[in-house]
Amino acid sequence: MLGRNTVVSCFAFGFDLALLWVLVRLGRGRLEAAAVAFVAANTLHYALGRSWIFRGSKRGLKAGYIFFLTNAVVGLIVTMTLYTAFLRYTPINYLVARVVVSVFAGLAVFLLNAVLNFRRL
Numbered sequence: 001m002l003g004r005n006t007v008v009s010c011f012a013f014g015f016d017l018a019l020l021w022v023l024v025r026l027g028r029g030r031l032e033a034a035a036v037a038f039v040a041a042n043t044l045h046y047a048l049g050r051s052w053i054f055r056g057s058k059r060g061l062k063a064g065y066i067f068f069l070t071n072a073v074v075g076l077i078v079t080m081t082l083y084t085a086f087l088r089y090t091p092i093n094y095l096v097a098r099v100v101v102s103v104f105a106g107l108a109v110f111l112l113n114a115v116l117n118f119r120r121l
Contacts, residue, residue: 001120004053005110008045013102016041017095030094034083035076042072042109054118067117075109 016037023033046068050057057064079101086097114120 001053001114002110005049005114008048008053009106009110012041012045012048013106015044016102017098020098021095024094030087031080031084034098035080038076038079039069039072042069042075049113050118054113054120057118057120059117059119064117068113071109071112071117074112075105078105078108 019037019040020033023036024030028036046065049068050061050064059067079098082101082104083097086092086101087094090097092100
């Protein structure tokens with residue numbers, strides 16, 4: 001499961017970064033753009049994850065999505081807190097900061113979903 005999650009996470013994260021870059025280039029603030037891209041990428045991740053990572057989940061589609069997004073809020077809080085700190089206190093490029101932050105947030109969200117949502121661990 002972790003291997004499949006890594007593949008899907010990398011794909012969704014690539015989408016997240018691309019959307020973040022586009023939104024910033026269009027004039028959105030970096031924090032607003034990061035939040036929008038994060039939610040969009042998590043929706044994509046759920047669709048791919050439900051069908052490939054956590055196949056056979058007994059949780060209903062709507063309930064699973066709501067639970068997934070609830071877990072994603074934990075990831076969003078971790079992401080935005082660390083991302084804000086990186087932007088404020090370091091000279092790191094906003095995209096590099098987002099990549100570093102994703103390691104921590106992504107693992108937390110995977111564990112929450114594997115244990116609580118899809119009950120596969």
